[in-house]
Amino acid sequence: MAVKRKLIKERVPTPERPAEERVKDFGEVNLGYTFELAVKEAERCLQCPANYAPCIKGCPVHINIPGFIGKLVEYRDDPDRAVKEALNVIWACNSLPATTGRVCPQEDQCEMNCVMGKVGDKINIGKLERFVADYARERGIDEELLFEIVPKIEKKGQKVAIIGAGPAGLTAAGELAKLGYDVTIYEALHEAGGVLMYGIPEFRLPKSIVESEIDKLRKLGVRILTDHIVGKTVTIEELLEEYDAVFIGSGAGTPRLINAPGVNLNGIYTANEFLTRVNLMKAYLFPEYDTPVYVGKKVIVIGAGNTAMDAARSARRFGAEVTIAYRRGPEDVSARIEEVEHAKEEGIKFEFFINPVEFIGDENGKVKAVKFEKMKALEERDSRGKRKIVGTGEYVTIEADTVIIAIGKHPNRLIVNTPGLKVERGRIVVDENLMTSIPGVFAGGDAIRGEATVILAMGDGRKAAKAIHEYLTKKRENGNA
Amino acid sequence: MPYKILDKKELAMNEVWYKVHAPHVAKKVEPGQFVIVRAFENGERIPLTPVEWDREEGWITLITFIRGKTTMRMANELKPGDEILNIAGPLGNPAPMKKYGRVLAIGMITGIVEVFPIAKAWQEFGNDVTTLHVSPNPMVILEEKFEKAVSRHIVEGFDLQPGWGMNEIAGELVKRAVAKVRELLESEHFDMVLTVGPAGAQKAVFNVVKEFGIPMHADLHPIMVDATGMCGACRVTIGGEVKFACIDGPGFDAYKVDWDELIHRIGFYAPMERLAMEHYMKALQGGEQ
Ligand SMILES: Cc1cc2nc3c(=O)[nH]c(=O)nc-3n(C[C@H](O)[C@H](O)[C@H](O)COP(=O)(O)OP(=O)(O)OC[C@H]3O[C@@H](n4cnc5c(N)ncnc54)[C@H](O)[C@@H]3O)c2cc1C
Ligand SMILES: Cc1cc2nc3c(=O)[nH]c(=O)nc-3n(C[C@H](O)[C@H](O)[C@H](O)COP(=O)(O)OP(=O)(O)OC[C@H]3O[C@@H](n4cnc5c(N)ncnc54)[C@H](O)[C@@H]3O)c2cc1C
Ligand code: SF4
Ligand code: SF4
Ligand code: FES
Numbered sequence: 131m132a133v134k135r136k137l138i139k140e141r142v143p144t145p146e147r148p149a150e151e152r153v154k155d156f157g158e159v160n161l162g163y164t165f166e167l168a169v170k171e172a173e174r175c176l177q178c179p180a181n182y183a184p185c186i187k188g189c190p191v192h193i194n195i196p197g198f199i200g201k202l203v204e205y206r207d208d209p210d211r212a213v214k215e216a217l218n219v220i221w222a223c224n225s226l227p228a229t230t231g232r233v234c235p236q237e238d239q240c241e242m243n244c245v246m247g248k249v250g251d252k253i254n255i256g257k258l259e260r261f262v263a264d265y266a267r268e269r270g271i272d273e274e275l276l277f278e279i280v281p282k283i284e285k286k287g288q289k290v291a292i293i294g295a296g297p298a299g300l301t302a303a304g305e306l307a308k309l310g311y312d313v314t315i316y317e318a319l320h321e322a323g324g325v326l327m328y329g330i331p332e333f334r335l336p337k338s339i340v341e342s343e344i345d346k347l348r349k350l351g352v353r354i355l356t357d358h359i360v361g362k363t364v365t366i367e368e369l370l371e372e373y374d375a376v377f378i379g380s381g382a383g384t385p386r387l388i389n390a391p392g393v394n395l396n397g398i399y400t401a402n403e404f405l406t407r408v409n410l411m412k413a414y415l416f417p418e419y420d421t422p423v424y425v426g427k428k429v430i431v432i433g434a435g436n437t438a439m440d441a442a443r444s445a446r447r448f449g450a451e452v453t454i455a456y457r458r459g460p461e462d463v464s465a466r467i468e469e470v471e472h473a474k475e476e477g478i479k480f481e482f483f484i485n486p487v488e489f490i491g492d493e494n495g496k497v498k499a500v501k502f503e504k505m506k507a508l509e510e511r512d513s514r515g516k517r518k519i520v521g522t523g524e525y526v527t528i529e530a531d532t533v534i535i536a537i538g539k540h541p542n543r544l545i546v547n548t549p550g551l552k553v554e555r556g557r558i559v560v561d562e563n564l565m566t567s568i569p570g571v572f573a574g575g576d577a578i579r580g581e582a583t584v585i586l587a588m589g590d591g592r593k594a595a596k597a598i599h600e601y602l603t604k605k606r607e608n609g610n611a
Numbered sequence: 612m613p614y615k616i617l618d619k620k621e622l623a624m625n626e627v628w629y630k631v632h633a634p635h636v637a638k639k640v641e642p643g644q645f646v647i648v649r650a651f652e653n654g655e656r657i658p659l660t661p662v663e664w665d666r667e668e669g670w671i672t673l674i675t676f677i678r679g680k681t682t683m684r685m686a687n688e689l690k691p692g693d694e695i696l697n698i699a700g701p702l703g704n705p706a707p708m709k710k711y712g713r714v715l716a717i718g719m720i721t722g723i724v725e726v727f728p729i730a731k732a733w734q735e736f737g738n739d740v741t742t743l744h745v746s747p748n749p750m751v752i753l754e755e756k757f758e759k760a761v762s763r764h765i766v767e768g769f770d771l772q773p774g775w776g777m778n779e780i781a782g783e784l785v786k787r788a789v790a791k792v793r794e795l796l797e798s799e800h801f802d803m804v805l806t807v808g809p810a811g812a813q814k815a816v817f818n819v820v821k822e823f824g825i826p827m828h829a830d831l832h833p834i835m836v837d838a839t840g841m842c843g844a845c846r847v848t849i850g851g852e853v854k855f856a857c858i859d860g861p862g863f864d865a866y867k868v869d870w871d872e873l874i875h876r877i878g879f880y881a882p883m884e885r886l887a888m889e890h891y892m893k894a895l896q897g898g899e900q
Contacts, residue, residue, distance in 0.1 A: 318699065318837070318839045319699070319837060319839070320649050320656070320696070320697040320699065328837075328841075355612065355635075356612050356697065356699075357612050357635070357647075357697050357698060357699035357700070358635060358699075359699060359700070359702065359839055362639070362700065362701055362702060363635050363636070363639060363699075363700065363701065364635075364639070383839070383840070383841035384840055384841065385841070385842065385843045387843065387846075387853060393853065394846055394847075394848060394853065394872055394876065396875060396876060396879040397879075399843075400842060400843040402841055402842045402843065403836060403842035403843050403844045406836055406837060406841070406842050407836060411655065411656070411836070412653070415653075416883070416887070417883075417886055417887045417890040417891075418653060419653040419654075420651075420653060420654050420655040420680055420681060420887055421655045421656075421836075422880050422883035422884070422886075422887065424879070424880070424883070494875065495871070495872065495875030495876070496875075496879075542839070542840065542841065543840050543858060544839065544840060544858065
């Protein structure tokens with residue numbers, strides 16, 4: 131780099147709505163950069179060479195981060211051009227940047243080892259990625275870029291079925307469509323998007339963004355059959371008769387319950403049910419929308435991952451007093467840092483080292499309190515590096531009229547019962563090319579990993595698309611020979 | 612994915628019949644299974660049962676009892692030629708197909724709708740099926756179809772008295788069901804009993820059947836949201852274990868069901884359901900002015 135730059139240590143902040151205001155509605159919390167602010171932040175990037183840049187190594191799909199950030203600075207006098215060039219760089223590895231820019235745990239991935247961190251704040255890669263995607267969407271730049279791709283697609287004449295329209299399935303579908311395959315997605319729910327649609331709330335990921343991503347897939351020629359439950363409406367065996375390959379991206383949607391008395395009392399939700407009612411069915415607009423949800427005055431959320439934060443913050447928006455109860459300590463909270471901070475700003479209380487042992491109900495079968503055992507941490511660590519915890523024999527009872535259980539999920543059950551499909555501990559087993567035990571059937575995302583992240587699911591979708599392409603290319607060649 | 616309404620009729624008071632084009636369901640559905648219907652953009656997902664279907668022509672029929680906002684809106688707003696936004700399915704497990712011998716299949720009020728495909732299939736499978744419909748007289752439906760499909764169809768109807776609300780109807784329903792079932796079980800031999808209907812009435816019937824020690828299969832109706840096993844709204848306790856009715860059921864061994872828990876869970880949203888209904892009625896009145 132010829133130009134010698136002045137180091138700017140501090141991050142250019144992104145505007146956020148104040149906590150008192152945002153807890154009253156489901157509007158987005160973070161407002162994102164303007165072009166000017168994005169360029170200012172982009173200028174802070176040291177443009178480390180691509181073969182060395184630690185940010186690229188930290189990103190699970192290896193986006194050329196200095197590459198796209200550099201475009202914003204290079205074409206700063208022509209914002210549309212700058213964004214189009216930047217988006218082109220991102221799209222080479224990631225087709226849902228508006229989503230990942232918002233929901234990736236950047237602090238553990240791209241931003242973790244950013245070299246700017248040695249002298250000041252790390253580059254705000256997530257917010258820059260989000261900016262590029264949002265600006266492109268608002269100005270129709272993403273469609274422009276798409277229309278340049280579509281005519282170049284060479285039809286292969288082979289058909290692929292995708293099971294599940296979450297990030298894994300959507301990414302696989304997009305990649306395969308771009309490669310010229312005839313792609314059909316089978317989705318059980320009435321909307322595509324998976325967790326992006328039913329799990330992650332509007333205030334963190336507006337649904338219009340997910341819809342716009344899905345719209346783009348349709349423009350690539352992908353057919354989406356909602357209301358189709360694979361394993362019920364159609365089996366994998368039947369799909370193999372009609373399609374040349376199948377990709378399973380059915381996620382990890384089965385909620386884990388707490389094995390304690392009273393777990394079926396009224397007012398006790400799994401986070402999935404609570405969030406599905408609120409997000410997918412828009413219960414926050416009840417009775418304009420027909421689906422109800424019950425949020426009492428005192429809500430306890432059990433767990434401390436992203437799902438728990440989302441449930442807690444959603445409940446807060448109904449005016450409840452919300453406590454997050456976690457059996458481990460603060461250092462083991464697995465949610466994104468930004469979400470934990472936002473939750474605290476919004477007045478959510480955290481109680482650590484307590485583990486639910488009983489749900490106490492009233493005479494109508496409705497929960498009124500939760501009995502917890504106090505836990506303590508040992509020095510010894512478990513296989514995941516977390517400190518082991520043990521019960522102390524002391525108990526505490528906390529009143530609550532709504533309880534939300536967010537302690538994790540298992541892969542969806544309907545798919546794993548497919549004969550011939552090898553499954554271990556509920557997860558579909560795949561080889562290094564993401565092929566399952568059934569030839570021609572591939573899988574990725576939470577269905578093979580258990581609960582993971584959006585970007586890992588997308589990475590799998592992309593990898594599987596490549597493997598399916600190779601598999602079908604061979605099939606085509608053998609067919610022609 | 613919209614699905615066209617081919618035909619619609621009011622079969623009896625508050626009982627509405629729809630014939631809908633839904634080839635993906637028609638092709639696969641088996642007796643005992645259900646679908647999830649989302650009729651309107653801001654609507655709920657509600658479980659309903661395909662009563663009849665034609666695999667070739669790709670249609671199914673549904674019968675709804677006008678109960679709350681969704682079923683009322685469907686009755687008011689949908690006409691033949693209109694489309695239902697979503698019909699997902701078939702869902703749940705088919706009813707077991709076995710030779711039980713003499714079967715008594717009981718449908719209480721609209722529960723009879725779900726009894727129909729199962730009873731018909733059990734009869735065709737070689738069972739001797741008696742069906743019993745306990746219902747207010749103005750809501751008796753499907754009589755002719757049952758008479759053709761099974762060995763014997765009994766209607767235990769009762770008149771509605773002026774001033775009766777839901778509680779009085781439910782009370783009378785339980786009284787009639789219990790008395791009739793006791794009479795049948797005392798006078799005849801049955802190898803298997805099936806019930807579908809309001810959970811309180813199912814429990815009351817079960818308490819009679821239990822005295823006779825006859826095996827009993829109950830289709831349960833907990834509140835459902837996705838019905839794909841993803842949310843746990845439909846959880847029921849069966850033999851001390853938590854099960855999801857949408858993917859583990861909806862049919863279970865009545866002897867293992869925690870009936871009181873089920874009854875509590877089904878009633879949980881009643882105040883909000885009333886609110887939704889009032890909101891809808893107000894909007895209707897507003898629209899008419
Ligand atoms: C509340 C919540 C918050 C989260 N927050 C974050 C976050 O901030 N950052 C992050 O990176 N990750 C987050 N995650 C995790 C992330 O959302 C998942 O790892 C990711 O969505 C997995 O993608 P997937 O495509 O594998 O599956 P999913 O997104 O689960 O999609 C699977 C799809 O398959 C469908 N399906 C299932 N079974 C069938 C069937 N039999 N037939 C047809 N369709 C079927 C489902 O309906 C669903 O649409 C969060 C998860 C939750 C629940
Ligand atoms: C497997 C299954 C099959 C069913 N088949 C039929 C059928 O063929 N015909 C029919 O008329 N009814 C059937 N039902 C019941 C039907 O789903 C309810 O009548 C309907 O949801 C009422 O909606 P509403 O808005 O009109 O009434 P609401 O005012 O919302 O509710 C009235 C009552 O209906 C029940 N209910 C409400 N929402 C749901 C829901 N999401 N899931 C389950 N129950 C709910 C509750 O008991 C509630 O108290 C079935 C239910 C199940 C679980
Ligand atoms: S995809 Fe996620 S990890 Fe990769 S650069 Fe974007 S925000 Fe960072
Ligand atoms: S590590 Fe940081 S400074 Fe270096 S290229 Fe990546 S974002 Fe820029
Ligand atoms: S209805 Fe959601 S799991 Fe059964």
